[in-house]
Amino acid sequence: MEGRKAVICFFVLFLTVYFLEAIGGFYMTSAVVSIEKQFQIPSRMSGLMVSAGDFGYIPSVVFVSYLGGKGNRARWIGGGCLMIALANFLISMSNFLFPVESIRLNGSVVEQRIEIDSERLSDDTTAESFFEYISKSIAATNFTDMIEVELPANLRNISMKKFAQKKLDFCYPKNESMNICNRYYDYLREVKAPTASDIANIRILMGAPFAFCSRLVNSLRDQIEYLKCSKDPSNLGPFIMIFGGLLILGVGRTMPFSLGLPLIDDNVKRKNLPVYFAGMFFIRILGPVLGFMIGGITNRYYYSFEVPPGLSPRDPMWIGRWWAGFLGISVVMFGPSLALYLFPTPSKKKAVGETAELENGDGVKISLKAEMGVEQQPLQKAKPTHKRNRSLALVDRNVTRDKDGNTVVPKNFDEKVNDFISTVKTIIRAPVYTGALIGRILDVFAFKGFFIFLPKYLEVQFGLPQHVISFYMGIVGVSGFAMGVLIGSVAMRKFKLQGRKAAAFVAVCSTMAAILSFLNAAVGCKSVLSHLADYSVANNGLFNSTCNEGCNCDGMPLYPVCNQLGEVFYSPCQAGCPLDETLATDSPHKIFKKCVCSNTTDMLVSRDFCRESVCESKFVMYFINMAISGVFGGMGVIPAILIILRSVPPIDRSISLGFQGFLVSLFATLPSPVVWGWIVDSACIRWNNVCGDPIRGACSIYDTDRLRLRTHITYGIMRLVSLISDVWVFVFAKDLILIDEEPVRDENGKEEEMQEITSDCIVDKDRKFSM
Template identity: 50%
Template sequence: MALSKVTWFFMVFGLVYFLESIGGFYMTSAVVFIEKQFQIPSRLSGTMVSAGDFAYIPVVIFTSYFGGKGNRARWIGAGCILISIANFMVASSNFLFPVEKTNVTAHIPATLIHQINRDLILKTPFNSSDHLWLETLQKRIDPMNRVKMTYEGDSAADLLQKFVEYCYYNNGTDICNDLEKGISEKFPVTEAQISNVRAMVALPYGFCNSMLNYVRADHYACKGDHSNLGPFMMIFGGLLVLGVGRTMPFSLGLPLIDDNCKKQNLPLYFSFMFFVKILGPVIGLLVGGQLNKLYYDFNPPQGLTPLDPMWIGCWWLGFLIFGALLFGPSVVLYCFPSDDLDANAPEKLDEKGKPMKRLNLVDRHVKKDAQGNAIMPGTAKEKFKDFTSTISTLIKNKIFVGAMLGRIVDVLAFKGYFVFMGKYLELQFGVPQFKIQRYIASTGIVGFAIGVMLGSFSMRKLKLQGRKAAGWVAICSLVAALISFANGTVGCESVIGQIGNKVKEFGTDFDTCRDDCLCKETPFYPVCDVYGDVYYSPCHAGCLIGWNNYSIFNAEQGKMNIPVFQNCDCVEGRLKEVSRTYCKTDECESQFNRFFMHQALGAIFGGLAVVPGMLIVLRAVPPEHRSVSLGFNGFLVSLLATLPSPIIWGKIIDLSCLVWQKTCDGHGSCSIYDTDELRVRLHLIYGGLRIFSLLSDIWVFIWAKGLKLIEEPDEPPAEEEAEEVPKRKETLQNAAERVERTAHELEQLIDSRGS
């Protein structure tokens, strides 16, 4: 059986709406890695995420006003094409602004090279001149002759190694300069040995070695114009374009569905639409979780795994994938033909000979001419007057204003909290991002989807109208807010939290048992000993470089090689080893699961209020103002909520920062947080805002008496109304004539009886 044009349209529209919703939430899984790759603090990344709202705010009202009077499919298709282009722009920042690769060009001491390549010294034979040179050094280093020197080959090599270790602690003295010169002559440095040192400098962790850390600090010193402004502006610009594009699908899509389905089926259609809108983020987060297992350049540094805080997932690949998938269907929707653009076209019949349902892409509540085109005010002054008159009508609507204010406060609380949820969970529970994204998708968003479906079913089953629906929304919002307070009690001492506690106790100068390690500039790479004690890095644990034939990569967990560092002087006990695998995580894993149990329950109650709340907004205004009401609602929500929310929440998170990473132009991203303070502050503010929004729900409840949401009689299409007007006029005229004749006959009858 051939599908009707209406069916084909809803299939294409549903696909576009689904793909648009995937990319819309994918940014939340990428923002934490964008911060790390380009060293952007949370307050700036929050501003970056809000870029879409900078564009959305001035565009959405005009889009909904003019788009509602035109071919809405074309407007929605054009918007989604812009969203596709925006995804490509965001992904391009990875290629236009690559992170500087390690290329050590500074002078590398020969003693450092031979510390790392120790076997070369031990296997090299020594002749008499070498022995004489060693004896001279011995007298200069040890005038009291406390270390007896032998002239056996192996013993001479061992003694030379001791001299190298001596210069490890006394670098820059005349003795060590002579030693450097002699070693360079005896053991010429090869390119392979220099490459080995470069690889050590590029490792994501640091050893207890002053010369190696000196070379690392010298390499990473600011020698040029390195700034995060370029990638920040590119991503900001892409999200601006995305903000323009996303003004169309929602504000024009809901009225479009309303024009092409029966009123009693609206809750079902809306629930399906919201289900698609929710399924998209689920898919996006699941795909993001898989992509986050990949390193952003597909070549992770040796020993770095997704478990480590410095891991950068392949965030940009998702934007490329979603942008490519969205582009094709958006073009099809842009070119989709409309039945109501040709009012004079002959009526089409289905296989049973019955008239086929017409596809109304132009709002059927607006005035149209004989060709079916919307009648727009002529001059710019008339258009502005009509526009301001519509907005004035909306502002005077008490139910609409109350529902809008409640949504503003809810979005202000939720948007920024959700954007940084992945980062918060990684800090609080020490869980890798790919696992966090799976949990958010499978509990929070799926729970929200279940709530939306149950809310739609409850409306039809309980026949929620007016105050009943408003009371339903208020109760569900209250329960969701109380559950959010409960999550403020769910926390644990993760690895980052334990290091944060040490910072609060001892300050930012991390304590290590050896002052000669020069650990201050080493990367953040938390490790633990077998007893569970946490260290900022292997350097802070006093782990020496190059011993035991470099056998530090001897532990495996699944497919990830997790290094075990040996000979760590700062570890108390017999087994002087540290590794990430030794960190105790049982308590954090159980608390992590408890957090998401609360999250799923809160999401269900939040979803229960979605369909009733949206129908209250839609039914509280006249039909011809629906598109503008949604656009105006979106304008104010963006201006007062979605725009400032990520910026505010980014600043809230930064307030709990204890240690900032340094960049050439100031602070980079934060590496250590006070996780307890962050947990309490985050959930008190979030829950408090949700409670505050209940005031608007009470306002709507007061004024919602008699408001009809469902079971309204179907309104006839505009074309049928136009055809019925002459018939109605003719019927009324005939009735008037009959009444007039009857009255005249009755008057004659009365006169005859009276005579």
């Protein structure tokens, strides 16, 4: 494969894997909430888990960029993307290797518990019928026991349910030592013996996402929880496996960015770089859009193929099929990654040219001796020669070569270490590079953790299901950023932004993005979960009241329901809704009846009665601000990248990007999710107790006002602090040339000599090593 075909084929493969890598990186954002719920992982642990990618990225990025920049960059990028495909596969496998065990009681245990409980009796069944039954076997009943249950004649017409709760409570749990209890059990078996259908319905309701005001069903739930805890459940296994997958992913993602950008820089004219970089970043931004859309699709389906009856995607306890996205990304990414790894290398003659002198990406000849540090000559424009078909440069065009065109690299370990240290010293002495690096660390620290927990915030604040949130984040939020990238590249090319103009442009864009973040701190809404949070705060974290005493509601799952007036209840149990076996169906539209705490005459509650539309306008306002903020944030991307690339000598581009990635990961992307997880958890007011230990569970209810203010004000302050670095870059970027001008020709059409351009913002290096 030669010439133009090789270039086109390579760029198609590179942009494909670059696109797929971006999908996987942002898909994790839409999956982290479901992972927390499935494995009961608190936000502080999930934040550490997400940071695993940086544990792999940090120790490898500098060395990969240094070694890869001197080798076949296509093979390095292809190898890295193969690692990413493997990582996504491992993450998806955690769902299958560590399934959430479903503990089921055997049929006899359930049947024995059902047959001695009065809850299943009809309201028309009176206590009189019980006395008539036991009078038939008075000889077998102890007289003292009879005295304990005797009632005045005028009270014998009350329902048997109430009578059993008040006068026969000593028969629970099963008490066979008293004759009256045994006669009571016999009475229940005769009047309401459980059928196979009854047992099946109770078993279904035991695993339902909602709970009744039912001592029978709730006690069976507690028994299941006890059996589950006796097996010492742990989220350590899936945590380690997902952590390991993300660790491998972190190593793999070092290569596409740190080696890909210099590769693009080598193979296109620099005057066209803003357009190429904009296209590259636009394709990469489409990755997150598709990632969020995939998240929106997978979150519509339950993580297991058996959906609990009555559970729907709009319920807080819904867990999306997150693992399917990782598995799909892994399969699709493997093919192009392998093709890129096996991409044929152009011949040396095609890659280097037939002269002893080398040409950079703009046809500028560079003396080998000057590149070697033996002699520093002013750059001169190459004299016009015959037109040649330049081949694809998989190896850096600016790398030092010998007279045969071979890449010159240090021979032994000591020389490699000395050359590496010399290179690092060179780039950190560049004030523009240092200032831009500090600003990027602050921006990424603010953005990474905030963006990871943004889906959870939106679910809590506006009461929307995860699949809707993923859709809006992809279409509105990321698309605004993509539009900003295109606008920024066009502005840079049209207005020829160089030096301080470009630095000022980046500073203005960052300021506007920070201001809009502050504005979103004022966009809140009282969703269903917000009302529950307010009730919890007003009642010291308790949801029980006198009307649901004896319902055994403690520890029951969150399933918000509302009455016809919009009043919110934690679950049907807290609303005082009795057992109703007719609700053991797959219909998501369930109406609970005879709820004594509903405060309405019809005594009905339902999820459908909750007024969720009240937050729609605020949600739209939030995303309008978010989209505009994304536009301003995207506008500064291309100028910022070019400032980084042009602030160091051309030969050090890969290592400068790798060193930037190292420090950004170490001080920003690694600690950011952990810190933001702690900020999010600090607003929690009710935890899911896992085997009596709230530390091991996820948060179910947040103080939404506290969460909104803490997250957005913290984010805005961090972005404003980063503006100090933008001022630093502006001061030192006076002579920085980001886009090379077209060559100046004389009247005969010949190119005039190009004068050497010097700048205080770039530090020349002088390092030598043996050939």
